[in-house]
Amino acid sequence: MSTTTREESDVKSPAAAEQQIADEVLRINIDASATSPTVLFLTSGIFWLLVGSALGVIVSLKFNLPEWLGSTPALTFGRLRPVHLNTVTYGWISLAGCGVIVWLVGRLCRVEIRWRGLLYASAVLWNLGLLVGSTLVIAGYSGGMEWLEFPLPAAAIIALAFVLFAASIFKTFSVRQVEHVYVSLWYILASLIWFPILYLVANSGAYQGVGEAAMNWWYGHNAITMWFTPIGLAAAYYFIPKVIGRPIYSYYLGLLGFWSFALFYNWNGLHHLVGGPLPTWAITVSIVASLMMFVPVMAVAVNHHMTALGHLSIVKYSPTLRFVVFGAMSYTAVSFQGSLEATRTVQEVVHFTHFTVAHAHFAMYAFVTMILFGSVYYIMPRIAKWEWPYPTLIKTHFWLSALGVAIYVIALTVGGWLQGLAINNPTHPFIEAVNITKSYLWARSIGGTMMTLGNLLFAYHFALVVYRAGPRRFAPAWMQKVVEVPSE
Amino acid sequence: MTLLPAAIVIVAVAVVGGALALAAFFWALRHKQFSIKQINEGAFVIFDSVEHVGKPTDMTFKKPLADTDEHNHA
Numbered sequence: 001m002s003t004t005t006r007e008e009s010d011v012k013s014p015a016a017a018e019q020q021i022a023d024e025v026l027r028i029n030i031d032a033s034a035t036s037p038t039v040l041f042l043t044s045g046i047f048w049l050l051v052g053s054a055l056g057v058i059v060s061l062k063f064n065l066p067e068w069l070g071s072t073p074a075l076t077f078g079r080l081r082p083v084h085l086n087t088v089t090y091g092w093i094s095l096a097g098c099g100v101i102v103w104l105v106g107r108l109c110r111v112e113i114r115w116r117g118l119l120y121a122s123a124v125l126w127n128l129g130l131l132v133g134s135t136l137v138i139a140g141y142s143g144g145m146e147w148l149e150f151p152l153p154a155a156a157i158i159a160l161a162f163v164l165f166a167a168s169i170f171k172t173f174s175v176r177q178v179e180h181v182y183v184s185l186w187y188i189l190a191s192l193i194w195f196p197i198l199y200l201v202a203n204s205g206a207y208q209g210v211g212e213a214a215m216n217w218w219y220g221h222n223a224i225t226m227w228f229t230p231i232g233l234a235a236a237y238y239f240i241p242k243v244i245g246r247p248i249y250s251y252y253l254g255l256l257g258f259w260s261f262a263l264f265y266n267w268n269g270l271h272h273l274v275g276g277p278l279p280t281w282a283i284t285v286s287i288v289a290s291l292m293m294f295v296p297v298m299a300v301a302v303n304h305h306m307t308a309l310g311h312l313s314i315v316k317y318s319p320t321l322r323f324v325v326f327g328a329m330s331y332t333a334v335s336f337q338g339s340l341e342a343t344r345t346v347q348e349v350v351h352f353t354h355f356t357v358a359h360a361h362f363a364m365y366a367f368v369t370m371i372l373f374g375s376v377y378y379i380m381p382r383i384a385k386w387e388w389p390y391p392t393l394i395k396t397h398f399w400l401s402a403l404g405v406a407i408y409v410i411a412l413t414v415g416g417w418l419q420g421l422a423i424n425n426p427t428h429p430f431i432e433a434v435n436i437t438k439s440y441l442w443a444r445s446i447g448g449t450m451m452t453l454g455n456l457l458f459a460y461h462f463a464l465v466v467y468r469a470g471p472r473r474f475a476p477a478w479m480q481k482v483v484e485v486p487s488e
Numbered sequence: 489m490t491l492l493p494a495a496i497v498i499v500a501v502a503v504v505g506g507a508l509a510l511a512a513f514f515w516a517l518r519h520k521q522f523s524i525k526q527i528n529e530g531a532f533v534i535f536d537s538v539e540h541v542g543k544p545t546d547m548t549f550k551k552p553l554a555d556t557d558e559h560n561h562a
Binding site for chain 2: 027245
């Protein structure tokens with residue numbers, strides 16, 4: 001497959017035509033090799049998205065109706081909330097992320113996916129791990145630490161699934177037909193090394209007491225940043241330039257962003273324990289690293305913005321670009337918020353409040369999930385050979401998700417801040433800090449319900465494409481009606 | 489009692505992680521991933537002769553617009 005390094009029109013010389021046919025055939029073969037594992041991972045991920053979303057709404061409503069479902073131990077907040085967290089992160093984002101990674105790696109390495117049997121085994125084991133973990137937590141056998149609630153048997157199964165997945169990806173990478181490692185590949189390959197280290201260390205059981213708390217927040221923060229974030233950034237670095245048809249604005253910035261990301265991000269986490277019984281220097285190191293994150297974040301933000309500049313009209317009609325640009329903008333915003341949130345002044349107010357919950361959803365939904373949605377909108381028609389049947393559903397999905405997460409994040413950010421101020425005021429009784437959040441918690445439930453409805457529409461639409469059902473479209477499923485589409 | 493296993497894990501992870509990072513960096517240097525030529529051409533590897541620069545691709549079942557910005561969207 002040739003690499004086109006300059007803008008050019010479709011030339012029609014025999015050699016060029018031959019090259020185009022070769023490129024087309026190669027791309028079709030690569031996509032075909034990725035189809036089954038990608039669909040398997042995406043389908044699994046979407047299943048867990050629905051499970052996790054439903055649990056999220058139930059858990060949110062428990063803040064509004066504290067007695068609701070409170071008499072059955074398996075349905076109490078302390079059991080459902082961890083299952084919500086684990087199913088959306090290790091279920092939806094991880095599995096859908098794996099699906100996107102498989103497809104991207106084939107495209108970026110320009111080879112068919114290798115060791116696909118390992119991918120199938122990985123998907124099966126991963127789902128088994130989620131099922132075992134969720135069941136055990138519901139039954140009351142939680143690990144007890146946030147992000148690490150799944151007991152050891154479930155964690156071990158997921159770790160094995162991850163190793164199998166990584167083996168296939170590295171094998172494919174090793175036989176790549178492209179000399180240069182594109183910036184998306186750097187993020188993907190690095191995350192395949194970072195996450196197992198994090199996961200194995202966190203589940204090693206070598207910590208107790210204060211050390212366990214430190215490890216817990218080091219893991220909790222870095223699971224987001226060293227696994228979920230690279231998936232989102234890798235997809236954004238591919239889909240924004242690809243959809244627009246324009247190379248990334250500054251490739252230098254792209255690489256600077258990656259290596260500074262790798263250098264600074266894993267020092268984060270302990271800022272969550274400001275005021276806790278840890279050495280001050282350890283927390284300070286984490287705060288400094290959080291502020292240093294301005295470097296990679298700015299590199300990514302400038303790159304994405306400048307790439308899209310002048311082509312924003314495509315955001316109007318392209319589902320992929322609409323979702324991915326929303327996610328990329330959210331990445332910039334949530335990262336800036338995170339850096340400021342890490343400082344002692346802010347952290348002393350927001351810690352132990354709903355502000356942190358808003359921040360987590362800002363990252364996991366507004367950033368990563370929206371980019372995953374955009375990626376799926378791009379990938380599925382190509383591998384299923386079936387266009388999305390209902391553009392209106394895509395549009396409704398976008399607005400339910402975007403408005404839902406906006407309501408959720410804004411409400412809990414404001415409510416959490418007020419809650420923190422009330423908690424820190426010794427003249428106020430604690431119950432005031434609770435009462436002050438009530439209206440914001442209703443807004444949270446409304447926002448969460450909207451996101452869940454959007455997820456349901458997305459799942460239904462996805463199923464139609466997988467089964468090649470619904471009206472067959474011979475035009476792109478754009479979000480705006482295009483008046484004129486010139487033929488080539 | 490609790491410090492030793494934690495210290496062993498942390499030191500081991502630091503050594504392994506650092507070694508992997510250095511190995512990746514030197515691998516990249518040895519394979520000229522940061523050469524001017526590769527960096528200048530790196531951004532173009534996602535394109536080919538069919539899906540080339542200047543061609544928006546989010547339109548699977550229709551020929552692409554030559555320049556999307558020049559077309560009106562209802």
